[in-house]
Amino acid sequence: MPDVFDLLVIGGTTVSSQGQSQLDIGVRDGKIAALGKLASQPTHSTIDASGCFVLPGMIDTQVHFREPGLEHKEDLESGTRAALMGGVTTIFEMPNTNPPTTTAEALAQKLRLAEGRAWCNYAFFVGASPENSHLLATLENLAGTPGVKIFMGSSTGSLLVEDDETLRAVLRSGKRPCPVHSEDEPRLRERKALLSSNPHPREHPFLRDEESARLSTERLIRLVRETGRPVHILHISSAAELPLLRQAKEEGLPITCEITPQHLLLDSSWYETIGAYAQMNPPIRSSEVRSALNEAFQNDLFDVFGSDHAPHTKEEKAKPYPQSPSGMPGVQTILPLLIDQVLGGSFTFEKLVRMGSENPASLYGIAGKGQVKEGFDADLVVVDPGQAQTVTEEWLESKCGWSPYTGQTLRGKVRDVVIGGHWSVQGGARIGEPKGSCVSFDWKEPA
């Protein structure tokens, strides 16, 4: 008598970056225990995934969940709940909370706060600052962190590493890949004076212009060449950075980069319709820039998808520009939007899995995640291509209660989600208790 599975996912098409296969998935003790023809095996519960795609859960390595300090915008419970409902099974949360996550104590506090409240798996970045640069090599190796985040341009919160000398010290302190918000702070500061006398969010991509992003990315690449430190450049937003990134990769520098759905899908016309709700850093830009980003995406310049989920309340967004805060939610919509694009023929499920699960796992050395593979964690998403998902405020779980995409009906539906072997979304509805756990890492320095 074979051992009973805790859960079987049968009849679906499983996806990896290498292709698709008809494989049933047997889950035991939170792990993928077997793959193959398993439909007749004994099991405690079964997900019938016939006609559906089964993906490794999405790993969103850039979200801002606001706890501690700004829980009126989001907290770890609501943010991870939004992630789960959108098929994101692991998040990495950014350090620009209050207090910022710049010390071992602040990291330990976040880990305590997440315990038993997280609907998906999690880890927390440490933030680099001029004060902690000498401690980062130690901080980056603490349990529960994927590494050190650098803000070269200021955004929400106080974290900032703006000059080359401090940046060099940060890059020399530690080894793991650093995600970087790349906008040139001195230029951003200088351009604040160019605000018109009748300010409107449409000025945002002019004030935080393409040159601000290009300059910063150029400086960063120079310092990567000098220090050899791997960096991961977040939310690429400009056409001007694309040749720099291409060249740096050709040169073999340890540089990877992220693209968000909003930079691929939105352009400056959105400032006219939704105003400050389209305001984020780095900005949404012209349709020409959006086309250039899409072309680079088709040419595989970007390594991972990230949402940059950055919730602010409607009241905060209603403030007149530039007091309106920058950032938009996205952790619940990232996968549904990308599935919609796949089903519309823009790219493949294989690429979605590569950039949404496999590459984030290999970039940060996440142990046992990112693939539907024996021995890996059972973090799974069942996508029904025959159903649709309309983005409504009722469906959204984020405390902020809005999305730039409300009213849109997306092709495909995140039907079921399994977190560490626990069936947590069933037929589009959440069930059970929060089952997320802290991510482990086995990152090794490339030989």
Ligand code: DOR
């Ligand atoms: O628009 C943004 N908002 N960009 C960031 O980098 C930070 C984020 C936030 O935390 O609000």
